[in-house]
């Protein structure tokens with residue numbers, strides 16, 4: 001949970017970030033405009049017709065809000081470790097305060113789980129095993145995050161893991177049928193730049209890290225499904 005331990009501090013920081021016009025909490029971006037960024041990720045994560053999606057570590061709920069605007073058939077369960085950021089989310093969406101390592105949901109209640117810039121805050125195997133538990137057969141996980149080629153690095157209190165470790169952990173759970181993208185990551189969050197001084201400083205800290213998207217499926221049990 002780390003940096004997100006103190007809800008009052010998170011509230012103050014998040015309120016000021018939102019007041020500056022930012023609501024996606026993602027370091028690397030493919031687009032400066034948040035709607036375009038979220039739409040880009042919606043395209044990567046699709047298809048997801050009529051799906052119920054858990055946004056695990058949902059931040060301000062901005063990604064769910066944008067995805068729902070693109071596709072009103074999607075239903076969301078927003079999950080965050082604290083209440084402060086959920087206060088910015090769409091009040092019509094189901095919201096829960098809880099840990100992605102022990103999700104407050106029954107088994108097989110969702111078609112998809114999104115992990116966007118959150119797995120570096122937690123135990124990878126625990127979060128993925130929870131995703132497996134809450135997904136119906138045929139369900140999917142979509143991960144948008146940073147990865148490295150070689151060594152694990154820790155930046156701004158966040159673990160950035162080698163891509164091969166992510167793949168191994170995901171496969172260890174039983175997920176299959178991967179789709180993977182190395183993104184351009186050409187834009188960077190102004191929020192994080194603010195926190196660590198300058199864009200150059202941030203780029204130095206993130207040397208060796210790049211932006212990835214991954215989609216994997218939970219098998220349905222039928223043969224030859226990929």
Ligand SMILES: C[S@@+](CC[C@H](N)C(=O)[O-])C[C@H]1O[C@@H](n2cnc3c(N)ncnc32)[C@H](O)[C@@H]1O
Nearest residue numbers: 024025057058059080081099100116117118121
């Ligand atoms: C960098 S932000 C990403 C927010 C959002 N997913 C996005 O893409 O804009 C990380 C989020 O994960 C949440 N978080 C961190 N650790 C968590 C945990 N163990 N369980 C649930 N949420 C967690 C934080 O509260 C924060 O909202």
